[in-house]
Amino acid sequence: MKLNNEVRVRFAPSPTGPLHIGGARTALFNWLFAKKLKNHGGKFILRLEDTDIERSKKEFEKDILESLRWLGLDYDEGPDIGGNFGPYRQSEKTEIYKKYLEKLLAESKAYYCFCSKEELDKEREEMMAKDLAPKYSGKCRKYSIEEFQNKIKAGERGVIRFKTPEQEIEFEDLIRGNVKFNAGLMGDIVIAKSLTEPLYNFAVAVDDYDMKISHVIRGEDHLPNTPKQILIQEALGFHHPQYAHLPLILDKSKKKMSKRNLDTSLKDYRDNGYLKEAIVNFIALLGWHPQDDREVLSAEELIDEFDIKRVQKSGAVFDVEKLDWLNGQYIKNLNLEKLAELIKNFIPEKWRVDESILMGAVAAEKERIKKLSDFKELADFFFELSDYNKDLLIWKNMNFDGIADNLNLLKSELEKINEKEFDKERLEAVIAPLTEKYGKGELLWPLRAALSGKKASPGPFEIMDILKKAETLRRIDTALFKLK
């Protein structure tokens, strides 16, 4: 890998939709690459590719910026923080593109095309029918500069095409090795709708050069665009950056994960209660792996271990179940205060009133929740016991009378315990001996069911410790009442 110049990489999304998983992964790899090579300059730049004014929306720009910030992928230069190579929105660079467009036109490396959409479509279909690579015939190349200038002045509308040289073009991809394309098959591509309306491939070619981008790290779907961009850069007299094309992130059906699918936007995951650390960790592992067997890695460890040479060539299926597992791991390792803080965004206002119950519930459910949003469903009974069928209280073959007897026994023992000593240790010390005589399941199942109103929950001692004496006895009474 040549590192003669400062390392400058960019993430260049177009704000035509919220930041999605694939975009986040591309951003992450760029970020890791820059951080890893901070001794070589290592700058990470955010550039908004909003040349499509129809589809680009401010709200999406906002979402992208926010999502990157949330993930902790800080950039050194960008639309909201500036930098020495701005502007960082393509829509603000019209004058620059115009200058280069005029240069290409003046040098006859580009020309105006006045063909209609219908003509073009027909041409394409004909070529496809002949099993040929569909490309523009180049028939408008015949106009001289004066001729097309006159047409434009006369009000005719034309687009600007690049005179694609008919040549083989080869470049080295950091991940895939040598890649070769035959530019003769591409035809003269449209690089701008007009002098002030540049199109993607042209704008990218210009920007990557004048933002001094050293490495372009992007999705594999851009691989066929690369020769176009290199050719445009050559025509402009620019040298081109190095390229690295990341494997695609696939859905279950092995197709490219697209914005159109549900649950691809980062915000969806955030709103579902995934932690940013888990997402960063997980998407880093989609197409990349450290040298050892570790799977749970912090951002710092990721930077330490990152090596673009270890990036996979083939697409990776996004497996939510593994994400869930990883998220659970991060939740388990979070300290209680931090976890409670995060969970507060996922629960009703009134659950936040009693801090001690909330903290207790968080501690009790910590290893049971995979996502922050799971808490609401799992821990609701701590805050409010919902109605349940009395059959829930049945342990194995016990009858209702037996269950009532056991609950009454427990009740009388619990009543003897001082409110101040009503904690897990004390409760266990009192009740454990009873289970030897009356049976564990016989005593503890009805107790736990009475306390939680659920088939599954943390253990009764833990619950009582959190609920405290009065509420514990109240819930036992509720069960007793149901059994009458």
Added chain:
RNA sequence: GGCGCUAUCGUCUAGCCUGGUCUAGGACAUUGGAUUUUCAUUCCAAAAACCCGGGUUCAAAUCCCGGUAGCGCUACCA
């Protein structure tokens, strides 16, 4: 259709560059078991893959060729 990329357990992957240590390793999921009043956690175990065919070689998951399949691109979107 054309062009390009890719190919190891169901999934993410290690190994491939620098052939033998690979009876192919790890993780998620699955199944069984231990712990446990339940659930979860934790622990133990099992099942599970080198796309196919040739070639090179004493030896190929690893190198070469061909096939097949999948995916991506094929816009006056990015």
